Amino acid sequence: MINVSGLTRYFDSFCAVDQLSFDIKEGDIVGFLGPNGAGKSTTMKMLTGFLAPSSGSVLIDNIDMLSDPVAAKKLIGYLPEGAPGYDEMMVVDFLRFIGQIRGFSGDALTQRVAEVIAEVQLQDVLYKRIDMLSKGFKRRVGIAQAIFHNPKILILDEPTDGLDPNQKHQVRQLIQGMSKDRIIIVSTHILEEVTAVCNRAMIIARGKKLFDGTPKELLEKSKQHNAIALTLDQAVDTSAFDALPEISEVMRTSDNEWLLIGDGPKALHKVVDELKKQSVQPLHLAIEQGQLDDVFRMMTEGK
Amino acid sequence: MSAKSVLLQLYKREFLSYFSTPLAIVFIIIFLVLNGLFTFQLGNFYQRGQAELDVFFSFHPWLYLFLMPALAMGLWAEERKSGTIELLLTLPVTIWQVVLAKFLAAWSIAAIALALTFPIWMTVNYLGTPDNGIILAGYIGSFLLAGAYLAVGACISATTQNQVIAFIISVVVCFIFLIIGFQPLLELFSDTVVSVLLKLIVSILVASVVLLMTKKSVLFYFISVLVLFVGLMLFPGILGGENITQGFVDAIASLSFLTHFDAITKGVLDLRDAIYFILSIAFWLLTSVIVIDIKKAD
Ligand SMILES: Nc1ncnc2c1ncn2[C@@H]1O[C@H](COP(=O)(O)OP(=O)(O)O)[C@@H](O)[C@H]1O
Numbered sequence: 001m002i003n004v005s006g007l008t009r010y011f012d013s014f015c016a017v018d019q020l021s022f023d024i025k026e027g028d029i030v031g032f033l034g035p036n037g038a039g040k041s042t043t044m045k046m047l048t049g050f051l052a053p054s055s056g057s058v059l060i061d062n063i064d065m066l067s068d069p070v071a072a073k074k075l076i077g078y079l080p081e082g083a084p085g086y087d088e089m090m091v092v093d094f095l096r097f098i099g100q101i102r103g104f105s106g107d108a109l110t111q112r113v114a115e116v117i118a119e120v121q122l123q124d125v126l127y128k129r130i131d132m133l134s135k136g137f138k139r140r141v142g143i144a145q146a147i148f149h150n151p152k153i154l155i156l157d158e159p160t161d162g163l164d165p166n167q168k169h170q171v172r173q174l175i176q177g178m179s180k181d182r183i184i185i186v187s188t189h190i191l192e193e194v195t196a197v198c199n200r201a202m203i204i205a206r207g208k209k210l211f212d213g214t215p216k217e218l219l220e221k222s223k224q225h226n227a228i229a230l231t232l233d234q235a236v237d238t239s240a241f242d243a244l245p246e247i248s249e250v251m252r253t254s255d256n257e258w259l260l261i262g263d264g265p266k267a268l269h270k271v272v273d274e275l276k277k278q279s280v281q282p283l284h285l286a287i288e289q290g291q292l293d294d295v296f297r298m299m300t301e302g303k
Numbered sequence: 304m305s306a307k308s309v310l311l312q313l314y315k316r317e318f319l320s321y322f323s324t325p326l327a328i329v330f331i332i333i334f335l336v337l338n339g340l341f342t343f344q345l346g347n348f349y350q351r352g353q354a355e356l357d358v359f360f361s362f363h364p365w366l367y368l369f370l371m372p373a374l375a376m377g378l379w380a381e382e383r384k385s386g387t388i389e390l391l392l393t394l395p396v397t398i399w400q401v402v403l404a405k406f407l408a409a410w411s412i413a414a415i416a417l418a419l420t421f422p423i424w425m426t427v428n429y430l431g432t433p434d435n436g437i438i439l440a441g442y443i444g445s446f447l448l449a450g451a452y453l454a455v456g457a458c459i460s461a462t463t464q465n466q467v468i469a470f471i472i473s474v475v476v477c478f479i480f481l482i483i484g485f486q487p488l489l490e491l492f493s494d495t496v497v498s499v500l501l502k503l504i505v506s507i508l509v510a511s512v513v514l515l516m517t518k519k520s521v522l523f524y525f526i527s528v529l530v531l532f533v534g535l536m537l538f539p540g541i542l543g544g545e546n547i548t549q550g551f552v553d554a555i556a557s558l559s560f561l562t563h564f565d566a567i568t569k570g571v572l573d574l575r576d577a578i579y580f581i582l583s584i585a586f587w588l589l590t591s592v593i594v595i596d597i598k599k600a601d
């Protein structure tokens with residue numbers, strides 16, 4: 001559905017997006033991850049046809065965004081960063097305007113407005129001006145206009161940024177509810193969001209793609225993936241753990257907590273044996289999933 | 304959906320948005336008050352005892368200088384400031400449709416304001432028997448002039464996020480297009496000044512073309528302007544003749560809004576004057592499309 005190749009964008013001599021290539025197929029819910037200034041928004045602006053690439057191409061369902069932008073844009077719903085909307089318009093008028101531009105009219109328009117309002121739960125603010133809305137409602141209006149024409153491709157730039165935890169949860173649920181046989185691309189710098197809603201994660205930093213795979217594969221890159229977490233309330237001689245071939249490093253993470261980095265599942269029974277030998281009763285013993293922010297930092301800081 | 308209906312929907316939104324703030328109403332009221340004031344007070348409308356509206360129309364180029372930029376200043380600056388430009392231009396629309404819709408919306412407000420001056424027209428018809436053909440030509444000229452100013456204003460509005468800056472620059476640009484046709488000013492320039500100016504402009508133009516084609520440095524550009532200019536000064540035969548300088552003055556004056564507006568309001572609705580305004584509008588709208596395409600991301 002989406003084919004991007006060699007996508008590059010310069011602002012003067014500064015390269016904001018550098019030779020990005022990827023394909024996205026139906027059913028993919030892609031999390032665009034990256035620190036601020038990584039080039040996520042710039043990439044999205046090129047995918048949606050707002051910005052022209054300095055070089056490279058974007059194909060939307062085999063339509064070239066550069067040569068037939070109007071046809072390509074029909075397939076996409078887009079929530080720009082910050083969810084801009086016409087301040088002086090009432091919510092219902094704004095949605096009707098979007099619907100009309102998207103080719104709806106008459107009863108079909110009225111009916112679709114009602115559906116979208118129900119889907120995004122805007123009943124309470126229909127007749128309010130957009131500049132009077134709270135951040136959460138404003139974001140929902142932005143999502144409503146993006147999904148209005150039931151697009152095959154939904155591109156959301158930081159849909160949960162600046163929302164409180166409840167609002168974040170609502171927006172995520174909304175995204176999950178919409179994900180059947182569509183493409184959804186969400187940018188975020190919040191890592192938990194990727195594991196919560198995406199089935200594919202793409203890490204971008206300094207305009208380059210650093211990782212592309214499932215959230216699980218991303219976790220596996222973590223140094224702490226499969227590490228053994230150990231909590232004790234008595235002294236222990238950790239040198240025995242160090243000696244195990246499966247354990248590469250023993251980290252003391254706090255006074256009574258340790259992390260045994262390495263192939264935890266294999267080493268687990270040996271660790272248990274060793275603890276028994278020293279007659280130590282662990283308070284807590286578990287295999288770690290890995291830490292996303294750990295991987296994130298490792299990748300984006302180039303360490 | 305057809306391109307025409309997209310244009311219509313965009314136009315409708317722009318037009319209505321003028322009425323969601325007091326802008327349109329305030330504009331129309333100020334327009335009417337100033338028109339009445341200028342025509343009846345400053346123009347000695349009653350004392351002149353003539354049943355015609357040429358005083359009324361002769362104020363318009365100066366009145367519009369401030370009113371039209373005010374109407375156009377927000378068209379693009381506001382979209383850019385609030386970020387809605389990104390929403391708008393990722394809908395299945397072309398930049399041309401949006402540029403045209405915005406311009407037509409602003410022009411409609413100006414048309415409404417102009418139409419509401421009908422009591423002045425009724426007054427002259429009550430006081431005497433004016434030539435209503437000339438008055439109609441005056442209204443058409445005034446409408447075209449407003450369009451030209453608005454096209455300038457819309458284009459300048461596309462270059463900035465700041466409405467106030469858009470307003471000021473628009474006033475200045477419109478003023479330049481007005482003043483170059485102002486007879487007293489044209490006579491002020493002696494032949495020498497005109498000829499020096501002409502040589503400078505030709506030097507800059509030639510050097511710019513050379514720079515664009517060779518992509519040499521800015522220093523190279525300044526040196527070539529200097530060399531060309533000194534060269535032209537040393538050989539007064541080139542571009543120095545009286546015909547050429549007069550032709551230059553005429554060419555500049557013929558670019559002025561004022562020249563064409565005066566021609567129309569005298570009652571001779573020459574097609575060429577009307578075409579001049581249409582072309583001016585087209586030129587500024589085309590420039591808007593280019594400006595937006597280049598600057599929309601900033
Ligand atoms: N219009 C612009 N002009 C100049 N630089 C820009 C522009 N837009 C973005 N940038 C720069 O490009 C880089 C990437 O920005 P962006 O794509 O917004 O990052 P992200 O969305 O990942 O935070 C940043 O360093 C930013 O300053």
Ligand SMILES: [Mg+2]
Nearest residue numbers: 040041042081
């Ligand atoms: Mg961003």
